Amino acid sequence: MEHRLLRRLKALTLLWRRRSRSGIPFVKSFTYKEINKATSGFGMILESGPQGTTYKARFPDGLVGAVKRVRSHQLQNDSFLKSVQLLGRLHHHHLVKLKGFSKGKERFLVFDYMENGRLKDYLHDPLKTPLNWRTRLQIAIDIAAALEYLQNFCEPPVYNVSISSNNIFLDENFVAKLSDVGFAGCELICNSESNIISEDTSEQRNRRLVFQFGMLLLELITGQSLLNEAEIVHWIQESEFAYSIHKMVDTDLGDQYDSKELGSLLVMARMCTKAENDTSISIRQILRFLQGQTEHSAFKCGKTKII
Template sequence: MPIWTPPKFPFLLSPPPSSLSLLLFPLLRSLSAKSNPLLFFSADEVPAPPPQAQGFTPPLASPLSCRLLMGWEGCWLLGDNASFLSGPIPFVKKFSSKEIKKATDGYSMILGNGRHGTIYKARFHDGLVASVRKIQFMQQGKNAFYRKVQLLGRLHHRHLVRLQGFSEGNDRFLVFDHMENGSLKEYLHDPLRTPLNWRTRLQIAVDVAAALEYLHYFCDPPVYNVSINSNNVLLDENFVAKLSDVGFLDSDLNQIDEPNCTFSEEHIDQRSKELLFQFGVLILELITGQSLGGDDELVQWVQESGFVYSMHKMVDADLGDSYDSKELKSLLVLARLCTKTGDGPLISIPQILRYLQGKG
């Protein structure tokens, strides 16, 4: 059987699909391309990004193509390849409890506390500098923990914080790459930090969209359990943005053992809407430097018909005049599309990414 690799996407390290999937993939590609040609493409087929012109509205995603890509085909491939979770975990190292304790200087190098536990900075004897997250022991059973490690160990993308290893004993730890420049939230809201320039902010939006595309469209099963906010967007030493705190819901983990798993249309639509909304909020935060409160005043503002007339007043004061007005308007239109409420088709992550990449 020929080895399947997606064209022009070398970062994908998911298991190969079954022979039956190989036969039907062209059909799925053809059907979905008719309803939404942006969802299936090779690098040479990507349409040129839309012009930065007034009144531009990106094309909308087709629910049918999303169901085919994320539901039917994704679960089908998982069912035929569920056995790939057995055996050793590639690319992930198992650390002893002693190694973790020594690397964190007796658990004294605390970076902070996340929603899943305390985070430490660690220096291992081989030179690895990492962020070690202590997992609340009662959150998951042993089998669920191992399944999570196995799945996280197979997520490889330039804009995801990579899992380097784990430790399992009296305490459980996950070992991730350390991001030297901390979180986006710190750079947007800490007055002691050097403000991010306009180009860096644009690139961060591109980086996050690329990570979401990988999680939604190139992972099997698709990964939706990620919170998109400035605290979970981390910056490396070159200010490359990487999503952190990517995880799996209990229902996702349980589906690994189900050969005929299905993602309902409601399941896909609800998660997609939530993540699109969060991405739109992140764009607004990048533009304004403001953290949204419970009243979501910025979201209400960008949904107003005349928002363009006050958009320059909303730009982060730290940027001064060093931004492009056309790019600003286009980003706000994108944020408007992502945060709209009500029924109707949604803009897709691939569309968002191609659009943003045209502004780099």
């Protein structure tokens, strides 16, 4: 009986190795044929743009994924595999999870499929049902939690992130997940190889992420695409901005928001976007502040806190 169990275990291990074909734990390697079939001959297009094309895919094992075609000029083959290895090690509830890849005839990345698409659409598409205030606050908390994980719980820390409504996806329960981590270039790969980040460099990167997060807060509050960063930053840094706060609130919210929470979030956005971010606020401090807002609201309303 024991020998039979051992043989069975070895067989399952070999099967897993064959299926993975990558040597990368928890990340499956797909063939071009498998990708082609799962996307119905690349017919199920989710989006197509300057960054490439993404397809919806249904695999025989039940996995529903979003398959992103990697342009040949973006990463060389060795760099591509190193990036896949790094992405495969990232596990957090608020990151879009890498499920697999293909490095055959063409290169693809397979991610979890997000049922409700991009945050950008819910803020700017008039055909979408507007997000309520509680959902917007929770999205800010979700993304701050993802950033805390990348900065404080990854070795080396991951700073190669773009924070925008275009890179934030919502699952079937409107839980926010950050995407495109580490693929804005080869910076992440270089960091993993050197494993050395100077204090000045890490501080600058933290400032950049904090600034981007402040801009995300403003986008969640105003519902506006903040193309003119200089103008919005100038407004929020003005001493008189408090008198025009309610004029900037997304009209889709009506009056269905907590004025004190709004004020607190705008103060936080102001700190994040302050010139040179000389307050040296950290992502961890931002997260604790936002969590404190929901805890206060839960206590005030007699409800379970939203986390």
